[in-house]
Amino acid sequence: MSAETLTAERTSTEPVVKLQGITKGFPDRKKGFQRIVGTTDVDIDEGEFITIIGPSGCGKSTILKMIAGLESVDEGSISLAGEPITEPSRELGIVFQQHVLLPWMSARQNVIFALETDPRQKRSKQELESLADEYLELVNLSHAADRRPTQLSGGMQQRVGIARAFALEPKVMLLDEPLGALDALTRHELQLQLLELCEQHKRTFIMVTHDVDEALLLSDRILVMGAGPEARIVHDITVPFSRPRDVENLEQDPKHHELRSFLLSSLTGH
Numbered sequence: 001m002s003a004e005t006l007t008a009e010r011t012s013t014e015p016v017v018k019l020q021g022i023t024k025g026f027p028d029r030k031k032g033f034q035r036i037v038g039t040t041d042v043d044i045d046e047g048e049f050i051t052i053i054g055p056s057g058c059g060k061s062t063i064l065k066m067i068a069g070l071e072s073v074d075e076g077s078i079s080l081a082g083e084p085i086t087e088p089s090r091e092l093g094i095v096f097q098q099h100v101l102l103p104w105m106s107a108r109q110n111v112i113f114a115l116e117t118d119p120r121q122k123r124s125k126q127e128l129e130s131l132a133d134e135y136l137e138l139v140n141l142s143h144a145a146d147r148r149p150t151q152l153s154g155g156m157q158q159r160v161g162i163a164r165a166f167a168l169e170p171k172v173m174l175l176d177e178p179l180g181a182l183d184a185l186t187r188h189e190l191q192l193q194l195l196e197l198c199e200q201h202k203r204t205f206i207m208v209t210h211d212v213d214e215a216l217l218l219s220d221r222i223l224v225m226g227a228g229p230e231a232r233i234v235h236d237i238t239v240p241f242s243r244p245r246d247v248e249n250l251e252q253d254p255k256h257h258e259l260r261s262f263l264l265s266s267l268t269g270h
């Protein structure tokens with residue numbers, strides 16, 4: 001299967017996120033300056049679920065941090081709805097691999113805390129509480145809203161992180177291996193929740209993952225990065241499965257097998 005046969009025609013509407021000729025490098029003690037990300041162009045449309053996969057150290061997190069405005073680009077530009085991204089913005093919600101909740105606050109208070117800092121809206125205490133509860137319910141955490149992070153499992157903490165980012169209603173959700181630190185069973189449960197979340201609440205997602213099955217389950221498009229240095233996107237694959245998706249039907253689809261082996265071989269080089 002060639003990458004061309006998998007790549008659908010792009011629409012002509014303005015992309016919500018546009019990476020134009022970006023490159024990025026870091027100083028290296030032995031080799032001097034090392035370019036990590038080679039010239040990269042990507043257009044991401046509103047409502048798309050994009051995953052980025054690629055070998056460890058190729059620059060996936062670096063790309064996500066540049067989109068988040070947490071790292072500058074060396075060359076080129078990144079824009080959000082036509083405006084250049086130069087610093088972190090409320091329109092870009094971030095979920096990292098490790099949950100970063102405030103340990104002295106309950107799950108509900110963690111979500112409220114984020115909502116309170118939103119300068120776009122002043123809300124009453126009651127409004128904040130009911131909004132936080134609404135988002136905790138979306139990730140099936142209503143029963144644990146009063147627990148503090150130490151009283152929550154890793155998977156539950158990640159779900160609070162997702163609820164918190166989602167509650168701020170960003171234009172784009174950026175997720176860096178959000179399920180990476182979880183055991184296989186919890187991970188699968190959360191994949192299904194994330195699937196439901198993105199299908200019921202259409203929003204743009206850009207997620208880094210190592211997991212080919214996760215990418216196939218969740219994405220509209222999979223960007224495969226090659227190995228570094230100067231790593232680039234080597235395949236931009238349109239995932240052809242309709243939504244809502246059902247895991248069992250998906251896995252029985254011959255196209256699923258075909259894409260899965262294509263992705264695995266592009267990652268391992270075999």
Ligand SMILES: Nc1ncnc2c1ncn2[C@@H]1O[C@H](COP(=O)(O)OP(=O)(O)OP(=O)(O)O)[C@@H](O)[C@H]1O
Nearest residue numbers: 026027036054055056057058059060061062063208
């Ligand atoms: N702030 C930094 N200073 C120097 N080098 C960095 C910095 N951030 C990242 N790098 C280097 O850039 C390369 C890409 O890192 P990055 O974290 O983007 O990789 P990744 O694809 O996310 O890897 P993984 O799959 O292991 O998370 C690595 O070699 C890393 O050491």
Ligand SMILES: [Mg+2]
Nearest residue numbers: 060061062176
């Ligand atoms: Mg990474």
